[in-house]
Amino acid sequence: MTGEPSPGYQRSSARDARVRYAVVGLGSRSRMFTTALLTDYKDRGELVALCDLNQTRMAYYNRVFTESYGVDPVPTYRPEKFVQMLDEQRVDVVIVTSIDRTHDHYIVAAMEAGRDVITEKPLTTDAAKCQRILDTQARTGRRLTVSFNYRYAPRNSAVKELIQSGAIGEVLSVHFEWLLDTRHGADYFRRWHRDKRNSGGLMIHKASHHFDLVNWWLGTVPDTVFGFGDLRFYGRDNAERRGEVVRSYRSHGSPDVDKDPWAINMAADPVLRALYLEAEHEDGYIRDRNVFSDGISIEDDMAVLVRYESGATMTYHLTAYSPWEGYRVMFNGTKGRLELEVEERSYVSGAAQDPNQPGQPITEPIDRTRLTLRPLWEVPRRIEVEEGAGGHGGGDRRLLNDLFGGKREPDPLGRAATHLDGAYAMLVGAAANQSFATGLPVRIRDLVRFPGR
Numbered sequence: 001m002t003g004e005p006s007p008g009y010q011r012s013s014a015r016d017a018r019v020r021y022a023v024v025g026l027g028s029r030s031r032m033f034t035t036a037l038l039t040d041y042k043d044r045g046e047l048v049a050l051c052d053l054n055q056t057r058m059a060y061y062n063r064v065f066t067e068s069y070g071v072d073p074v075p076t077y078r079p080e081k082f083v084q085m086l087d088e089q090r091v092d093v094v095i096v097t098s099i100d101r102t103h104d105h106y107i108v109a110a111m112e113a114g115r116d117v118i119t120e121k122p123l124t125t126d127a128a129k130c131q132r133i134l135d136t137q138a139r140t141g142r143r144l145t146v147s148f149n150y151r152y153a154p155r156n157s158a159v160k161e162l163i164q165s166g167a168i169g170e171v172l173s174v175h176f177e178w179l180l181d182t183r184h185g186a187d188y189f190r191r192w193h194r195d196k197r198n199s200g201g202l203m204i205h206k207a208s209h210h211f212d213l214v215n216w217w218l219g220t221v222p223d224t225v226f227g228f229g230d231l232r233f234y235g236r237d238n239a240e241r242r243g244e245v246v247r248s249y250r251s252h253g254s255p256d257v258d259k260d261p262w263a264i265n266m267a268a269d270p271v272l273r274a275l276y277l278e279a280e281h282e283d284g285y286i287r288d289r290n291v292f293s294d295g296i297s298i299e300d301d302m303a304v305l306v307r308y309e310s311g312a313t314m315t316y317h318l319t320a321y322s323p324w325e326g327y328r329v330m331f332n333g334t335k336g337r338l339e340l341e342v343e344e345r346s347y348v349s350g351a352a353q354d355p356n357q358p359g360q361p362i363t364e365p366i367d368r369t370r371l372t373l374r375p376l377w378e379v380p381r382r383i384e385v386e387e388g389a390g391g392h393g394g395g396d397r398r399l400l401n402d403l404f405g406g407k408r409e410p411d412p413l414g415r416a417a418t419h420l421d422g423a424y425a426m427l428v429g430a431a432a433n434q435s436f437a438t439g440l441p442v443r444i445r446d447l448v449r450f451p452g453r
Contacts, residue, residue, distance in 0.1 A: 019404075022049035022091040024082065024106050025098025026057050028275070029120055032400070033095050034061065038069045041404035049089040051077045052098075056279035082106065086113050093118060099192055100199045104129035111142040118145045118403060122208040123422030125200035127430050127447040130423050137419050138451035145403070146422030148212045151415040152398035154386040155369045159329075159340055160217055160413045162383070167373060168333030171218055174314040176329045178210055179322035185300070186262060188320065189234045189291040190251075194298055196433075201298040203229065203429035203436075207318055210327070211306075212417065212425035217331075220310035221424045225431035226441040227304035233321040234300050239292035251288040252277065264288050304432045336375035343368045423448070 021037055023030050037047040050058050055076065062073040077085040085091065094110040096103055096119040104124045110117050123146055124130050137144050150156055163171060180188075180202075188206070192198045199205040215221055232238060236246050248254045251263035258265060266272040266288050276287035289295070300320040307313050326343040371383040402416055424444070431442035 018044060018046045020046050020048045020090055020092045021095055022051060022085060022089060022093075023047065023095045023097060024051040024079075025096060025102070026050060026052040026054070026061055027097060027099075028271075030061075030095075030097040033097065033118075034065070036400045036404055038065060038071060041400070045404050047074055049075050049077060049085050049091060051079060051082055051085055053079050054279050054282045054285075056282055057275055060274045060279075083109060083113055086110065086115060091115060096120060100125050100205055101197060104133050107133055107144065108136045111136050111140045111144065114140070114142070116143040116145075118147060119422070120147055121212070121422065122200065122204045122426045122429070123419065124426060125198075125204055125430075127427065130426060130430070131448045133419065134423060134448060134451055144419035144422075146417045146419065146425075147399055147403070148209065148216075148417040148421065148425070149399040150209050150213055151216055151413075151417065152402070155340065155342060155371060156213060156217075157413055157415070158371060158383060158385050159331075159338065162338055162373065163217055163331065163333075164219075164413070167336070167375070168331060168338050169335030171310075171312050171331050171333045173312060173332045174214060174218070174329065176210060176214065176314060176316045176327070178207070178316075178318045178327045179325055180206070180318070180320040181322050181325035182261075184325055185320035185322065186234070186291045187264075188298070189296055189300070190264065190289045191287060192285065194289065194296045196297040199298065200426075200429060201229075201433060202318060202320060203227075203299070203302060203304075203432045204426055207302075207316075207429050207432075208422075208425040210316070210318075211428040212421060213329075214306075214314055215308075215421065215424050216414070216417075218308060218310060218312055220308040220312065222306050222428050222431075222444050223309050224307045224441050224443050225304060225428055225435060227302060227432040227435045229299035229302035229304075229432065229436040231296060231299055232301045234291045235296045236292055236294050244292065246290060246292045249290055249293045250286055251290065262291050299436070302432070302436075304428075304435075306428060336373065336378075339370075339372045339374065341370045420450070423450075 023034055034047055037045045050061065052058050058076040062076070065071050066073060075085075075089060086094070093116045094106065096106045096117060098106060100122060103119055103122070107117050107119055124133060133144070162168070188194065188202060193202075193205055211222070239246050247256065251257050251260070252266055254260070254263060257263045264272070266277045272287065276285065280286065302318045304316040305313065306316065324343060325345070326341070328339075328341045331338040369385050371385050372380055373383055374380040427444050427447055430447060431444060434442045
């Protein structure tokens with residue numbers, strides 16, 4: 001393939017300048033994109049196709065679209081008809097929100113068919129798949145955007161502005177701690193993410209957000225990674241070691257479902273029930289596995305050391321069983337220190353309280369933020385930061401405007417993320433995973449070859 005559109009493909013006509021979008025993978029994250037295209041950005045973009053392996057799930061979304069937005073059902077396709085869908089629906093851009101291990105398949109197929117792609121993070125789950133994506137993009141020249149929404153949160157943009165202004169001089173080191181609480185963090189151990197083959201583990205699925213922020217904040221790329229990671233809290237072995245009894249492999253049908261703080265009651269949540277419980281018969285996917293059951297192959301406690309090409313270093317720790325959720329990041333520079341502390345409200349992905357759920361009004365800020373600048377030889381000062389409403393500290397809404405809003409606004413902070421940004425963020429996690437397994441440091445340049453570099 002050369003990146004030319006496949007036979008039968010015609011771009012949107014001048015009379016209908018709207019970009020034609022297809023979404024592949026209809027988990028909870030897809031709703032942010034579909035809702036945007038059916039509401040705020042319907043004059044600029046058109047949702048023309050859905051692709052998922054579960055017809056029940058696609059039918060549910062079409063009911064929601066019709067009832068909530070008064071639109072006709074969107075054509076649906078199974079994965080084996082993905083390329084056929086691109087031609088039949090004259091798709092301009094594919095939005096990939098499928099299970100992480102399949103990202104490379106759809107990204108590559110779309111670019112080879114001459115389409116541009118927007119993909120949820122992570123870009124992919126391992127170095128080999130990353131190489132395939134990089135090579136295909138270089139060969140086809142298609143545009144591939146990674147939706148790193150945390151860049152757009154006002155608090156994170158404020159950090160970038162301060163560092164970029166030279167307020168603390170050259171950044172020499174970073175300490176970054178991310179805490180997932182026992183509601184949100186536990187949810188990764190119920191879902192498909194618990195299998196490392198699907199997600200690459202939290203080092204890739206979750207931490208690619210964090211690693212991308214540091215790459216972006218510092219304006220550099222990672223060079224060497226070393227780390228330790230293990231499953232120390234969740235899983236049957238850990239529960240039994242603490243003397244806890246594991247009674248069931250899932251929450252649904254358990255007599256303790258309403259008493260167990262680790263369980264979720266999908267039957268009582270209309271969205272979880274429709275998206276997953278009532279769709280199980282098609283693909284066998286169980287959304288509510290017991291977090292202390294067998295079959296977990298990802299880590300829940302991870303410590304990582306990264307050296308960057310700029311010479312800066314970062315110590316990073318991710319804990320997935322904390323009593324509170326949020327993050328602390330500290331930058332040490334030649335002119336001072338910058339400290340950011342954020343406490344977030346967590347949620348269960350896909351549930352009614354998910355801030356990406358259609359029709360959910362956001363009436364108050366979801367985060368508490370403290371940003372402190374400590375210049376050398378000066379009095380520390382608090383930096384006021386706008387509190388962002390909506391998913392990911394207000395980042396989701398700003399990201400969507402960048403993706404679908406038409407004319408791009410000036411971007412002095414460079415928030416729009418390319419495939420290269422997605423690759424560097426994911427590769428820190430891939431290198432950490434390799435280091436966990438071998439006990440050795442890993443060079444990023446030994447994992448992939450960047451075309452043209």
